[in-house]
Amino acid sequence: MRASRPSRSLSLVLLTLVLAVSFPAAAEKTASKAAPAKFDSAIFAGLKARSVGPDNMSGRIGAIDVVASDPRVIWVGAVAGGLWKSENGGTTWTPVFDDKPVASIGAIAINQTTPDLVWVGTGEAAPRNSVSVGRGVYLTRDGGTTWTCLGLEKTEKISKILLHPADPDIAYVGALGATWGDISERGVFRTIDGGKTWKKILHVDERTGVADLAMDPSNPNRILAALWEHRRRPWFFKSGGPGSGLYLTTDGGETWKKLSDADGLPKGELGRNGVAFAPNNPRIVYALVEAEKNVLLRSADGGLTWQAVNSEQDINNRPFYYCRIWVSPASENIVYLLATQLRVSEDGGKTLRILASFSQSHSDYHAMWIHPDGNLLVVGNDGGVVISRDRGRKWAFMEGLPLGQYYHVSTDLATPYNIYGGLQDNGSWMGPSYSVKERVLYDYNWIMVGGGDGFDVEPDPERPGAGYGMSQGGSLYYFDTATGTSRACVPTESDLKHRYNWNAGFAVDPFKPAVIYLGSQFVHRSPDKGRTWEIVSPDLTTNDPAKQKQSESGGLTLDISNAENHCSILSISPSPLQEGLIWVSTDDGNIQLTRDAGKTWELVSASLDRGKKVPVPENTNVPHVEASRYDPGTASAVFDDHRRSNWTPYVFVTRDFGKTWKSLVTPEIDGYCHVIKEDTVDRDLLFLGTEFGMFVSFNGGAGWMKWTQGLPTAPVYDIAVQPRENDLVIGTHGRSIYVIDDISPLRELSAEIAAKKLHLFQVPAAVMWQQGRMSAYQSPGDGIFAGENKSLQACFSYFLTPVERKDEKPAEGAPAGPGEAASSPAGRGREAGSGQGMPPGIAGRLGAPRTRVQVSVLDATGKLIAQFSGPENRGINRATWDFQEQQEPGR
8 A cells, every 4th residue: 555645855965965866767877878897796785686585386406414413403405596404403494505606406415423514516416408507516514604615516416425434534426427418527436535635436438427326334335326327418318328337336436346137137228226225224225227127126235136126117207307215214124215206115115105195295306314213204306395203194394495496587567566487397476576565575475377387477468467377398378366267378270290398488569468479480479368379480490300309308218298399499579669570599599580570580690600610509509589678670699508518608699680799708707698688777787697696787798797695696597677666586596586676776887986985876766655464474483484575665775985984983883894794783774774664763762773874854945854874885875764754853
């Protein structure tokens, strides 16, 4: 609700400088503004990104370990969301890896005799089409406060770390290696000096890595290694090959024996295997084996010989994605198999039953830890972490882990505006960007609008609360939250087989809101919100038949899920300036352009990847093309070739309808690129999402800066600018959604402003909300997730270069110096700007923290309306005012 009142002309006083203030939206930056220098990222602390979550759909978990002597201490590794720690059994969680240059976690190993010593292997070992990558092994000796990189940065994916139970300097690392190419950095590595040096002690070839490792708990020299030959291509996947197999060492890795069918393994080619010793009886070992006929094996002599105990048809479904096995410490006959479902056997693997229903736990299991008593189970899947304290009878979902893996984000024009997006394996959702009813953003504010894997979700400009969603393979639908209905609207106007990408291109026409576009190998256009369709293009891909074998993909175990659909359209971008001008990009290197609504098309990317000495490898994936909002002939595009083991970033812009292209890549960019976005006001302000974070350019791409304020290292797959409120919405593939409120200071910032002692940025319009309390919770406790709400007060942004005054003693409660961290309790109080939400007059009387920055609000006659302190950190600061007028003395 809003409260209206007569408007006033106001002025703002900062320090000794008086600046006139009004409340219009920021004007477009003039072309005469000087291109800014490279900025220190620390000056942007006042524009900290806020995590809005949500976490009720969480994300894929790669690794779990728990302190056995104190199971309240739980470590969780997300496949693209970093490393998390709980010290209270999962009630609350703390990220402990956010400032590292990688967010993908594949293995965690706690030294159980010294639990503050924890080894972490980066890069997840479930190599699906959207798998993230790692950068080696890390070690903490103080429970996660500080970390040391121990090397092995080129292994890309680490599946397991084993620690010697008696010698903390000895560790074994199982490196799966690259998914998309041949590399030598695979196999089993050993250190005997705490990670200072490594020796590769088991290596087969450049295509074969370690899928699993298991150590005999009674004899650390006895280790089983499951080696796996596999290869992903953008259009095909093959599991299995001569390099795969089970290897056994009994001398700590000095020598290895490859087991064979003579030892009881299946004959013929093997694929991915999982292995586990029984902790209470290490002579018993289990192996889950991918072969021509998948099988569960059991050994009674420590892994020397094996017998088949279960060869049911679904004993090892989708082995490339799962193939993990755990044995309960309570009994060698209690075996857990992690796959699409979590199953348990209590008779040594002969029979299995489902342990958790979908209403209790998300499907698709990857990680597990079992307490020595066998009752406490901590399990990770594609939807987060669940815990059972009664051996699987009942389960609790762990809130506080916002690990959503978004593919796309978008916004509408509601008040407050909504954010839309689709996630890996967790459907498509709609939720508020901020709340006027709550102090925080709760999960119940979010609505699921579609299932499956979620991709592009776009609001219907003509109907609030309605829009379009999509699951894998172009399964488009129209939803309406007002009626709670959804209808399929997949094109059926052609007898030709349509090749929809896993993450198919989609767009709403900016001129005609009822017109939508969907990409297969063709551009499909609907004039009536998906009820009828027509094809408005030829095949815009290379149409290479060698890359159209999805139905054969998988190798030993077929995996027909649309993930390898190729020669397809990824991005459709209609121009907001010229009707009928549409840019299209494909997964096999094409950028196509029509200027006449699809009657004719032109391949405009040939100069980039075809011919001699071209800047991009031929047929490189083009995940995003962006039509400019400033000039019809201008478009930006990113190319991504990591699916052929090439991590080089590629970013280009054309200003002549694709005749020529200019690279925008500079050395600051880290990681292969997913998306590029223009600002809606400043054409020189660009945002780039890569595998390792978000980068900002203030000069049209001539230089880039990694955004570190409030945004952890995580893949950024999509970015949206909300035009009315000037907010930047960031969709990460691993840490859900972040918002930077009101980015207008970024548009105004220049090298000249950064050199000033003080500069007040243009003040945006402010809404005086009349807030109520209409909550679903009264006292929710510590465990419930709460997304950060935006400030609903008037906001003043200014750039400050503090002046040191060594002869001045800071006022009580004021910072010891101008660089005090904004995350400190005192810093948070000052950032509130008005005594943590109290009226300025009352806050002042109660002794609210004061700084040398004094903000005074005056009316047109010069009468003081309010006065309060603002933060005095170097760089951009923000002070907020709650509209309360200061009472005159004596009243």
